[in-house]
Amino acid sequence: MDRGTVSVAAVALVALIQVIEWHYVLCLVGAVAGPVQNTRYRPNxxxxxxxxxxxxxxxxxxxxxxxDGFILGVQRMYSGTLNGTAGIPKKPVFLYHGxxxxGESWLLNDRANCLPFLLADAGYDVxxxxxxTTDFSHGHVFATRTDKQFWDWSTDDLVAHDLPTMLNLVHSSTNQTAHYIGFSQGTQVAVAGLIEGHLQSMMDRVVLLAPVARVDSLSSALGVAASLSLVDEIMLLAGIWEFNADLASGQKLLDMICGHAEAHCDGDFISAFTGPNCCLNDSRRDYYEQFETQSTATKNLAHFAQQYRTNSFSKYDYGFWGNLVRYRSFSPPEYDLRKFPQVPLLLIHGGNDGLADKEDVELFVQSLTFSPQVLYFPDYGHLDFAxxxxxxxDVYHKIxxxxxPSTA
Structure with a gap:
């Protein structure tokens, strides 16, 4: 058999595998599709x-x-006055959630362990x-929560639109650059935005808690099972644009994920999703669950799953022809970590984090062209940082x- 025949055979084999995979996906669509009953608690x-x-x-x-028409909620909080000591205003600090x-995720803990209050007490403009699409934003100029357009976004859109828009508001209101503190997805958005050149002129010092950039070594049992089961593709094919575990569709999908051998849903659900957390206050769990989890776009989850399956920190994959139209290439471009600018940077991560895996954080650090400050807590899981x-x-006084000002 000559090389040309082998090449044709290889292409045919790949095509056959893809047909089998998509047949599997389409067979599962019927198990997920159906009316979406919204039983979510919404804060009053x-x-x-x-x-x-x-x-x-x-x-x-x-x-x-x-x-692109979304109306974002931004809260500005401070303790009594916006002035710090000796009448000199301290810098604004911007916090972005996961x-x-x-934004409420920064405020769910007891007051002594809520970072915004500690920052405000120190005189910062928080x-x-x-x-x-989160509970404390205000929708879209014309799309509603039942419209596909309302959920047609991924991390790329937060990079291109949401974070620059909010930081522009801070800058225009204060005429200052802001310190930035991000958690989980709020770190990936900041990293991508700094690489793309959207944000550096509006940021000063950068703190990344449970930093997510590469997700090659994701160890979250539910995350791995969902990615390997192509659950993101199933949801999109079924026309489920919004994901939340409290929705009927979300519950069906979790049942499907939990059927995967890697899911380990028989244990604590939170640990299965985030990895084991050392220091959560179980007495406050009912309070946390009044506000979490919130909805996200299925496309946003699909973006993370794509990155895990391809071991890349890339933009959203729209498929062969979609990529060609959007990116003028057959595959989505990567966010090149070597282009991350040299900013004052503090990375804080944990040894039991199933979403910001230790190996992935180390890969991120090794990819940078400078040496950031790094703090590591071996017993911390993902949610412990919040x-x-x-x-x-452990963490906040180091931030x-x-x-x-003595180090700024």
Missing amino acids: GSLCDIFVQPQGYACDELRAQTS LLSG WIGNTR VSYRANS LDFLS
Whole structure:
């Protein structure tokens, strides 16, 4: 058999495998499709009303509209005055949340372990961002939550629209660059935005908590099972544009994922998704679950799954022809970590984090052209950085040291 015949045979084999895979996917669509019953709790009141003002802090509710029509909620909070010591205003600090949550995720812990309150007590001008479609943003100029367009977005859109829009609001309101603190997906968006050149002029010091850039070594049992089962593709084929575990469709999909050998759903659900967390306050779990998890776009989840399956930090894959139209290449371009600018950078990660895996964080650090500060907590899981009862003593005072005027 000559080389040309072998090549044709190889292409045919690949095509056959793809047909089999898609047949498998299409057979599962029927198990997921069906009416979406929204049983989600939605908070009655603004983020300022519910979380900030009852603690005695001033808080302003602001809105920022993206160029693609989403109206983002941004909260500005501070302790009494915007001036720090000796009448000199301290810098603004912008906080950006992770996947399946909104800006409230920074405020769910007890007051002594809530980073925004600690920053405000230190005199900082604290800004909290909320991604499109989360509970404390304000929808779209014309699309509604039942429209496909409302959910037609991925991390790329947060990079191109949401984060620059919110940081522009901070800059135009204060005439200052902001310190940036991101958690989980809020780190990946910042990393991609800095690589793309969208954000450097609006950021000063950067803190990445549970940093997610590459997800090659994802160890989250549910995350791995969902990616290997092509659940993201099943959802999109079934016309399920919104994902939330509290929706009927989300519950069906979780049941499907839990049927995978890698899912390990028989244990604690949170640990199966994030990895084991050392220091969550179980007595507050009912309170957390009033507000979490929140909805995200199925396309956003698909983007993460694509990155895991391809071992890449790439833009969204629209398929052969879709990529050609959008990117003028057959495959999506990568966010090149070697182009990450040399900014003052603090990375904080944990040894039990199933989403920001230790090996992936080390790969991220090795890809940089400079040496950032790195803090490592061997017993910390993913959520410990947001709601640990040890967060202040372990993590947050180190962030305050990194941001302090003596080191800025």
